Amino acid sequence: xxxxxxxxxCELVAESFSAYLDRSLPASVEQEIAxxxxxxxxxxxxxxxxxxxxxxxxxxxxxxxxxxxAWSVKRAVRRLAQRQADAxxxxxxxxxxxxxxxxxxxxxxxxxxxxxxxxxxxxxxxSSEMQxxxxxxxxxxxxxxxxxxxxxxxxxxxxxxAGDTSTIREPSRIRGARAVRF
Amino acid sequence: MSVLTKKDIEQVDLPRMSDxxxxxSSLEGNLVAFDLLVDRYYDRLYGYLIRFLKxxxxxxxxxQETFLRVWRKRAEFKxxxxxxxxxxxxxxxxxxxxWRRRKRWRMLRIGPSRNEEEAAIELPDAxxxxxxxxxxxxxxxxxxxxxxxxxxxxxxxxxLRDIQGMTYEEIxxxxxxxxxTVKSRLNRGRLILQEKLGKWHEST
Ligand SMILES: [Zn+2]
Numbered sequence: 134x135x136x137x138x139x140x141x142x143c144e145l146v147a148e149s150f151s152a153y154l155d156r157s158l159p160a161s162v163e164q165e166i167a168x169x170x171x172x173x174x175x176x177x178x179x180x181x182x183x184x185x186x187x188x189x190x191x192x193x194x195x196x197x198x199x200x201x202x203a204w205s206v207k208r209a210v211r212r213l214a215q216r217q218a219d220a221x222x223x224x225x226x227x228x229x230x231x232x233x234x235x236x237x238x239x240x241x242x243x244x245x246x247x248x249x250x251x252x253x254x255x256x257x258x259x260s261s262e263m264q265x266x267x268x269x270x271x272x273x274x275x276x277x278x279x280x281x282x283x284x285x286x287x288x289x290x291x292x293x294x295a296g297d298t299s300t301i302r303e304p305s306r307i308r309g310a311r312a313v314r315f
Numbered sequence: 316m317s318v319l320t321k322k323d324i325e326q327v328d329l330p331r332m333s334d335x336x337x338x339x340s341s342l343e344g345n346l347v348a349f350d351l352l353v354d355r356y357y358d359r360l361y362g363y364l365i366r367f368l369k370x371x372x373x374x375x376x377x378x379q380e381t382f383l384r385v386w387r388k389r390a391e392f393k394x395x396x397x398x399x400x401x402x403x404x405x406x407x408x409x410x411x412x413x414w415r416r417r418k419r420w421r422m423l424r425i426g427p428s429r430n431e432e433e434a435a436i437e438l439p440d441a442x443x444x445x446x447x448x449x450x451x452x453x454x455x456x457x458x459x460x461x462x463x464x465x466x467x468x469x470x471x472x473x474x475l476r477d478i479q480g481m482t483y484e485e486i487x488x489x490x491x492x493x494x495x496t497v498k499s500r501l502n503r504g505r506l507i508l509q510e511k512l513g514k515w516h517e518s519t
Contacts, residue, residue, distance in 0.1 A: 147506060148499075148502060148503075148506075149502075150502060150505070150506070151498060151501055151502035151505060152498060152502070155498075157498075179509065182509050182513070183505055183506075183509060186505060186508055186509055186512070187477055187505070189455075189458055190458070190462070190473065190477035190478050191477060191478070191480070192455075193455065193458065193459065193462075193478050194478070195358060195359055195362045195478075195479070196358075196361065196362040196365055196366070197358060198357060198358050198361040198362070198378075202357060202361060202375060202378065203353050203354060203357045203358075205375075205379065206353050206357060206378060206379050206382045207346075207349075207350050207353055209379050209382070209383060210346070210349060210353070210382055210383060210386050211346060213383055213386055213387070214344070214346060214386065218344075
């Protein structure tokens, strides 16, 4: 095989390094590159450097986020779920279905759309969700399972009981780059 | 209510459930199922966001927004893609639009400003683990900095492929470009890094 060597061809070879390492090139192209690498120390070195680079990038691994970050996400999701549960799109009790449906219509007419789409910012600024919950008109509706207060998992009960609805922004220190790939 | 319900029994099995099954359980309002999705993904999504955006505050905000969007849109999830691809796509879209917004801001700013390209990521203790061979290798910090300086279209695929170990198909789904484009961007990103790090080597 005639081995091509020119700076343009070297560039072409470099463009194919990743595919070459993946072994995803057509056999003929792969052979041509292999032959070129035998003859071209510059390209060979560049390829070796790419292998090292890939290993180094792999070694960067994940950034371990503080668990507090997961908690604050979960709390935010609960606030959203609660707001959605408070919105007038709830499932009616089966045997009261027709009455409830009628009530929903009335309610929709009287209060317009619920707070479901209120933005996070508005929410963080202090929404009026609790007032909605306490409105007697809502009592005949069943909150979706797991969203009702009794069913909210205990993890956040204390916080909720303490009335902590502030936007949680604990500093999530990154506690160490792990040499672990996800 | 003292009787165990079907739901109570399901909760026990939750950790063994697939992401997709957890999402579908969360559709019924099961927050514990959704918590598990948060536990499974917050770490790596955070890693992706902070490496892409180079700023932990924004990464935290977007991480939260990602999960809120997943919650809001969970009924729209179709099993065409995996949950993993779907959530990364949401996070990626948020990160890209944040990045564009910042770019516009940088262009609007007059006079000298803090060069964000130079801003160091908050990696603790230089992030060098004991099992990483430092000799003859690029220092982690330098590598991290050069990854940050990559143009966003290259940075994104380098993070997803070389740091987070995703498949080309997954990345194509997340970035919403063909697999061939992912591969060529990845190669280009790697070559840029090599060139930059080569220069850095020569100067030290
Ligand atoms: Zn060559």
